[in-house]
Amino acid sequence: MKSNFLKSIVVSFSLLALASCSSDDDGEMDNVNPGQVTLEFDNGFAGNDLIIGNANTANANGEALTVSRLNYIVSNIVLIDEDGMEYAYPKESSYFIISEDSNDELADNTKVVLENVPAGTYTAVKFGIGVDKEKYDQGLSGAGDFWDAAGEYDMTWSWAAGYKYINFEGTYTSNSTTDEQYWVHLGRASDEVTNYTETTIDVPASSAIIVNENMAPEVHIITDANALLTATEVVSLEAYENAIMGGEGAVKVATNVPLAFKIDHVHNNKAGNSSH
Amino acid sequence: MKNLIIIAYLLVVCNVFAIHKTEPTDSLQTATAVKYYVFDDFCDTCGCSGNGGSMGFGTGLDTNFAGVRYISQSYRSRDGIFNNSPWIDENFNTLQAWGRVPVGKHFLVNAIVPYHFHNREFANKSSQNINGLGDITLLGFYKVLAKQDSIMVVGPQHSLQVGGGVKMPTGSFNRANNTGSVNTSFQLGTGSWDYVTAVNYGLTHNNWGMSAMVNYTFKTKNSKDYQFGNQLNYGINTYKTYYLSPDFALTPALGVSGENYDEDESYGLSVLNTGGDVLFGKLSVEASYKTYSLGVTTMLPIDQDLNNGKVEVKNRISLYLNVNI
Numbered sequence: 001m002k003s004n005f006l007k008s009i010v011v012s013f014s015l016l017a018l019a020s021c022s023s024d025d026d027g028e029m030d031n032v033n034p035g036q037v038t039l040e041f042d043n044g045f046a047g048n049d050l051i052i053g054n055a056n057t058a059n060a061n062g063e064a065l066t067v068s069r070l071n072y073i074v075s076n077i078v079l080i081d082e083d084g085m086e087y088a089y090p091k092e093s094s095y096f097i098i099s100e101d102s103n104d105e106l107a108d109n110t111k112v113v114l115e116n117v118p119a120g121t122y123t124a125v126k127f128g129i130g131v132d133k134e135k136y137d138q139g140l141s142g143a144g145d146f147w148d149a150a151g152e153y154d155m156t157w158s159w160a161a162g163y164k165y166i167n168f169e170g171t172y173t174s175n176s177t178t179d180e181q182y183w184v185h186l187g188r189a190s191d192e193v194t195n196y197t198e199t200t201i202d203v204p205a206s207s208a209i210i211v212n213e214n215m216a217p218e219v220h221i222i223t224d225a226n227a228l229l230t231a232t233e234v235v236s237l238e239a240y241e242n243a244i245m246g247g248e249g250a251v252k253v254a255t256n257v258p259l260a261f262k263i264d265h266v267h268n269n270k271a272g273n274s275s276h
Numbered sequence: 277m278k279n280l281i282i283i284a285y286l287l288v289v290c291n292v293f294a295i296h297k298t299e300p301t302d303s304l305q306t307a308t309a310v311k312y313y314v315f316d317d318f319c320d321t322c323g324c325s326g327n328g329g330s331m332g333f334g335t336g337l338d339t340n341f342a343g344v345r346y347i348s349q350s351y352r353s354r355d356g357i358f359n360n361s362p363w364i365d366e367n368f369n370t371l372q373a374w375g376r377v378p379v380g381k382h383f384l385v386n387a388i389v390p391y392h393f394h395n396r397e398f399a400n401k402s403s404q405n406i407n408g409l410g411d412i413t414l415l416g417f418y419k420v421l422a423k424q425d426s427i428m429v430v431g432p433q434h435s436l437q438v439g440g441g442v443k444m445p446t447g448s449f450n451r452a453n454n455t456g457s458v459n460t461s462f463q464l465g466t467g468s469w470d471y472v473t474a475v476n477y478g479l480t481h482n483n484w485g486m487s488a489m490v491n492y493t494f495k496t497k498n499s500k501d502y503q504f505g506n507q508l509n510y511g512i513n514t515y516k517t518y519y520l521s522p523d524f525a526l527t528p529a530l531g532v533s534g535e536n537y538d539e540d541e542s543y544g545l546s547v548l549n550t551g552g553d554v555l556f557g558k559l560s561v562e563a564s565y566k567t568y569s570l571g572v573t574t575m576l577p578i579d580q581d582l583n584n585g586k587v588e589v590k591n592r593i594s595l596y597l598n599v600n601i
Binding site: 042044047048049204206207208210220222264265266268269270 | 356360546549
């Protein structure tokens with residue numbers, strides 16, 4: 001009995017060793033039975049749904065925001081599996097504009113669809129907010145259609161100034177002011193101050209993103225607009241004269257940005273059976 | 277008396293509550309017949325797993341009956357993940373046939389066959405209906421203690437039944453129903469073979485009665501890789517029967533019942549915002565004429581935390597007609 005038990009342990013280890021050998025040494029995964037993954041960005045405000053044009057409850061600064069636009073660039077998406085292995089979505093296809101805008105001519109973008117993702121059980125998602133220096137340094141020709149698309153959503157300045165990573169606008173009311181317009185445009189300030197940030201968000205405990213050829217999981221990410229101004233650096237709009245487009249204010253907002261995202265839940269749907 | 281029994285057999289009736297009048301094996305007993313109920317009205321919060329479990333797998337009695345019951349359950353649930361996401365109304369309706377037959381002196385077999393017709397309306401005013409056969413439940417009980425069939429018995433009488441059975445996946449389960457709203461129970465069935473264990477206890481004294489029940493359903497993974505959370509039901513009732521004439525009696529009853537749900541699992545992973553518990557207050561009145569019983573029960577939540585507060589039960593109402601055989 002005991003020797004059988006030992007034997008089974010030895011066999012298990014051998015199998016484990018064989019399995020380890022078959023995976024790539026460079027840490028990349030074999031792309032077998034790839035599937036589709038959808039990241040859905042649900043914009044919220046302090047636990048509530050963000051409704052464009054509706055007043056939200058006052059934030060930590062006593063400023064009650066009515067948001068007319070929340071557009072941001074999501075980039076360089078990486079899925080991390082239960083063993084910590086990372087799958088980086090092809091960089092050339094990994095720039096997306098998420099948009100909720102009072103301008104009805106602009107379609108809202110809330111979904112990012114990743115195709116051909118290697119089969120696996122993923123437990124975290126890493127992505128950038130904005131456009132990284134490497135991409136920016138490719139110049140306008142390297143930007144391709146994305147520059148034009150970003151322009152449509154008012155996510156660009158001049159090329160020299162580059163992209164707006166976040167375009168967050170509306171009005172706010174506080175003790176001292178009523179329905180005051182505000183602008184928060186986050187972007188690259190200089191070669192040294194890029195304001196590009198990345199965030200890694202975990203799926204809720206005991207959940208996972210199951211990817212294979214038969215599945216089309218949807219990952220529901222909540223973006224808390226309230227956190228952009230309050231997550232760790234409490235940024236008063238009034239203190240920056242209602243416009244944060246660079247400088248210290250932008251750096252503070254950039255500090256908050258990675259904390260604004262969290263995965264609410266994952267729908268592990270069968271392929272061809274999408275939800276909402 | 278024998279004729280009455282035969283007539284009862286010929287009529288199709290139903291009941292949520294089994295009513296026991298002492299079996300009239302001796303005509304002397306009829307005059308002192310004591311109504312003997314177990315009110316165990318537990319519907320599942322789950323529209324789908326509406327096996328009527330709390331409605332009395334066992335009534336704690338020796339009565340055999342056939343009947344039909346209509347159950348209406350009204351819920352509201354969040355259509356979305358935010359605190360201010362809109363509520364949608366969900367109505368679960370069930371028409372149920374059930375019956376019980378003795379097997380030998382010490383065993384009983386219960387059968388419950390539900391037909392569901394559920395509907396809900398989304399925030400955008402679109403609506404969804406599902407209807408069809410639900411999950412059929414078959415249960416067997418062993419009578420550990422049985423009420424004495426004798427006029428000679430004086431004082432409180434006890435009955436105790438222990439049993440178990442199976443809820444079969446005869447109702448369809450469709451994963452697509454689980455998207456949109458957070459209420460994963462908008463289904464006709466769990467789609468799985470589920471196993472039930474149950475204990476019923478009854479106590480009567482003069483015209484007063486009390487019943488208690490507890491049961492637990494072990495749910496398994498269905499063919500769509502979804503597994504509903506295990507479920508505990510319990511309840512206690514007190515009642516008093518007023519005999520208005522030799523043939524006619526009224527029995528009001530008051531009780532509480534509760535349900536506890538474990539989290540659901542999908543592909544082996546727990547499903548957010550599932551599970552929870554609810555406690556109901558329950559009020560019933562039953563009118564019985566000879567072997568027929570017509571009753572109405574209403575259940576209102578006293579305390580609840582279902583699906584992380586994202587599902588709320590508003591009320592349950594059932595209406596039933598039984599023939600005791």
